Amino acid sequence: xxxxxxFCAGIALTGALAGCGFTPLYGGGAQGQGVSPELxxxxxxxxxxxxxxLLRLALQKDLTGSGAExxxxxxxxxxxxxxxxxxxxHQDNTSGRIRGNASAHWRLFSVKPVPELLAEGNVRTMDGYxxxxxxxxxxxxxxxxxxxxxxxxxxxxxxxxxxxxxxxxHAPGAAQADDLPRYVDTDAMPEDNGAPTQSAGADGFPASxxxxxxxxxxxxxxx
Numbered sequence: 001x002x003x004x005x006x007f008c009a010g011i012a013l014t015g016a017l018a019g020c021g022f023t024p025l026y027g028g029g030a031q032g033q034g035v036s037p038e039l040x041x042x043x044x045x046x047x048x049x050x051x052x053x054l055l056r057l058a059l060q061k062d063l064t065g066s067g068a069e070x071x072x073x074x075x076x077x078x079x080x081x082x083x084x085x086x087x088x089x090h091q092d093n094t095s096g097r098i099r100g101n102a103s104a105h106w107r108l109f110s111v112k113p114v115p116e117l118l119a120e121g122n123v124r125t126m127d128g129y130x131x132x133x134x135x136x137x138x139x140x141x142x143x144x145x146x147x148x149x150x151x152x153x154x155x156x157x158x159x160x161x162x163x164x165x166x167x168x169x170h171a172p173g174a175a176q177a178d179d180l181p182r183y184v185d186t187d188a189m190p191e192d193n194g195a196p197t198q199s200a201g202a203d204g205f206p207a208s209x210x211x212x213x214x215x216x217x218x219x220x221x222x223x
Contacts, residue, residue, distance in 0.1 A: 043071035052219035058155035080104035123157035
């Protein structure tokens with residue numbers, strides 16, 4: 001297919017989508033007004049810790065876009081957790097890879113003498129990085145880059161949920177407990193009510209089969 005033919009096909013497809021009521025999420029809505037100006041009015045409250053700083057910077061970048069940063073109408077509060085597990089366990093009990101499961105709960109408030117909770121939602125993601133125990137500086141860079149990727153992904157997901165709320169004023173669905181299988185924890189001592197179990201991870205594998213809990217990072221907002 002020639003370039004001109006593909007160009008014409010793209011125009012036809014765009015017209016068909018417009019006829020079906022399709023509009024870009026961050027572009028013009030039914031009244032021709034996008035949600036980007038509303039997103040730019042969101043002030044991101046402080047998020048504790050180094051990981052929290054990365055998440056706050058990612059949110060500020062995504063919500064403001066290329067415009068000036070002068071939020072005055074809304075305040076966004078975010079609490080996030082990042083749990084890291086060692087996987088790819090070697091015979092010397094070292095690990096070749098770190099798997100991270102991250103989640104965040106956001107709440108949007110109005111800026112008033114008595115702030116009003118407007119909307120809230122939950123986002124989650126999974127990522128990982130290879131371990132380099134022989135190169136400690138490279139290992140530190142790997143972990144910092146990993147946390148930055150997680151922060152960027154969570155920020156993009158939160159921006160999308162906020163944009164949907166501004167467009168429709170329909171609150172995101174409440175977080176549901178994952179219905180994941182449980183496995184017998186062979187490393188734990190038996191209990192009075194039977195063998196202890198643990199839930200599978202987000203990818204369906206239990207920590208006892210793929211590694212061990214390494215450490216976690218959480219954030220909290222000042223009251």
